[in-house]
Amino acid sequence: MKSPDPLDATHDAGLRSCIDSANGHGEFPIQNLPLGVFSPGDGAARGGVAIGDDIVDLPALAAAGFLDAAAAHAARSTAGLAPMSSQSAEALTDELRTASLDALLALPSSARAALRAQLSRLLAYDSVRRTELLAGRGRWLHSARDCRLHRPTRVRNFTDCMASLHHVARAGRQLRPDNPVLPNLWYVPAAYHSRASSVQVSGVDVRRPCGQIPVSGGVPRFGPTQALDYEAEIALWIGGENPLGTPVPIADAGARIAGVGLLNDWSAREIQRWETQPLGPLLGKSFHTTVSPWIVTSQALQPYRTSLAPRAEGEPLPLPHLFDEQDQRLGGWLIEIEAWLHTPALRAAGRGPERLARASFRDFHWTPAQLVAHLTSNGCNLLPGDLLGSGTLSGREEREAGCLLELSQRGQQPLTLGNGEQRRWLQDGDEVILRGHCEVEGRVRIGLGECRAHVLPALVAAHG
């Protein structure tokens, strides 16, 4: 792995912002500066950066002359496509008109680092342009609560991985008690292509899907899933592009992660179980995937680099094309993620959501660099803005499990909430909330924001 960027002035724990709400914010202090796509009020979507309770408008900042040439170019790349000459206006579908970070993620990471460095100075407490900046409310500075957040990239490809072998073992133990981890999974960072079109930003409700439900007797029935689950994952957002046919060596692979977020890989377990042989999961997953709106950049994550938890005695080593010394030492991040559940009954009683589980990024078996090196090892091309899901993040302990399949033992042992309610699987009206944070001694805590959505009842009429 190439030497990670050194820590710089943007990571200084003493840095404070001229945006008051950013100081002590816990999610988006000035040390974070995550990237996203937003629309203020009735305005069109464009790229922005979260700072405390505000969002900085990147194209507007560039247009107002706050940024030098390189940073301004990066900022302008996040603008939506404007209406054009009549000759090609018809080719501009809604999808293309909507802004995305794809073009920004296509730039070299140095462009994003330059943008970050300028924003850090501009938003600092002692910013030389503080007065001008703060005068731009409604122009280049917006209150986040007045904005809509969008999917950060076009997600041209979405590959969901299975980087936690604790998840694999706990799910596999229910099927194969003696041999929970298939032999290939010590060598293959297992993954499947998942559905890109149904990836939605946090806040979009999830419709309970219908599907083929296996029934004893052999003839399945078609109806709403009764085993709706969430999966708590890390979203890994790809920067740059390798040409088709050209693998990314492990030493360069970590640099292809432009940033991270949270991902909920909603799953319908009986549909998944019935369909999964021989081609893997499909409709049990493709109805909806939720991502958090903000991309916490690899630059922001620098202070939190760490190794993954050590392998157990006797576990096989990865093949050489997936092994790199520096990646072994620094290929993970100190990120903790939590899953919370808010039910209609909790809401009715004025109670908040309850935490179901918590787990650490260090519990993954495979690093992001190993995932990228594996996925490109056959020459497959990863594009800017592509999405990788880490797979369910589960730790060693029972309460570190990232889905109900594990927490309720495949629905056999219901969870009991603080108000006495029980859950084997998700019910209509439930809201699942994922949160994630980076913390390390001597550094300011930064957050990944939230990934949340409610479950809507199934539409049954359409299929009789």
Place this chain on the structure above:
Amino acid sequence: MKSPDPLDATHDAGLRSCIDSANGHGEFPIQNLPLGVFSPGDGAARGGVAIGDDIVDLPALAAAGFLDAAAAHAARSTAGLAPMSSQSAEALTDELRTASLDALLALPSSARAALRAQLSRLLAYDSVRRTELLAGRGRWLHSARDCRLHRPTRVRNFTDCMASLHHVARAGRQLRPDNPVLPNLWYVPAAYHSRASSVQVSGVDVRRPCGQIPVSGGVPRFGPTQALDYEAEIALWIGGENPLGTPVPIADAGARIAGVGLLNDWSAREIQRWETQPLGPLLGKSFHTTVSPWIVTSQALQPYRTSLAPRAEGEPLPLPHLFDEQDQRLGGWLIEIEAWLHTPALRAAGRGPERLARASFRDFHWTPAQLVAHLTSNGCNLLPGDLLGSGTLSGREEREAGCLLELSQRGQQPLTLGNGEQRRWLQDGDEVILRGHCEVEGRVRIGLGECRAHVLPALVAAHG
């Protein structure tokens, strides 16, 4: 299924074109008029229609006033995006700048039918604008041999299905002689999401991929696949869009197929076998997929509608949400596809390619409408320009098998070519060519064009 469009003047077998090469062309007579994306000489890519040995430039035709308002709108939607105001030029990535048929496929099918009707009259032998049209060579009329052909859509999503149970049974028999078809496959039109970014147009060479190869003893080795295969499939191109959460009823599902082409789902068999549990095929497929450049529209296919071959006695019926009377009667097309192999030795001897197999669309178990109804049954959204692969098209007979896995019995019984060469799997320098045609008594034969690519040797240096 909604009543299919009736046959109209565009299907008339007596129709001849003022473009001489179109008459008796066998692939692209005036009854076909397939849609694609091309660039003439050094020009930018734009939408076109194949007619004989020529290509009609759709945006240029519209600009020159040959089309009425509705057809002109459809034609202009295939233009690439022009350079724009400086404010958003940075957001226009190369991918967006390149023309695609996505916007045309987002229009109602009536728009494509209107375009077809006007083109049919304009290109007819007795066209009232014949002189003007033929005077436009180099402007709205180009010789196909001087043009580059491109991927017809952006392929935002690519789902590969397994619609032939003959393929399933023959591949499954090698693993499970007593139970070649898993019980769920009588109900589930099995499919998996495949890699969209590596879908390439015909003519782009395929690099032999490296990957993890299982070895007796348990520790795999990393190296070039020795079991490179092709899979002969039909490409189904999606038109229109269903909102996320809204299934497409079986009666409406056939109308979501805007047209068809050919697809080669290149496969690395040992890589696929080693990785496939528990999540399905991934790197054994994601290195490259080839599609033919032309979309033969569902309008052009109307005269060739037919039922699939009848099910065998005792075969389970599909569930109600996948069953529609009219789809059972007319849900297939009379398309025959052929796979040909050209080896370096055949070329050196001045010999042409040899036909490996031939199969009929009627041998599929599932209709395109059933695939669409199944894939959206959980509410998943299919987007304009999305690609479905039919899965390997194999018939009942041994020589109707659509891949070497079947033809060589998983490499155990090599094929012998006319020059004495043998093939268990593909070798470097081999070229695979897929062809497809529609023929029916009393109608002109139309073709799907070609889907071809050479195999390049593996890049081994990169991974030591």
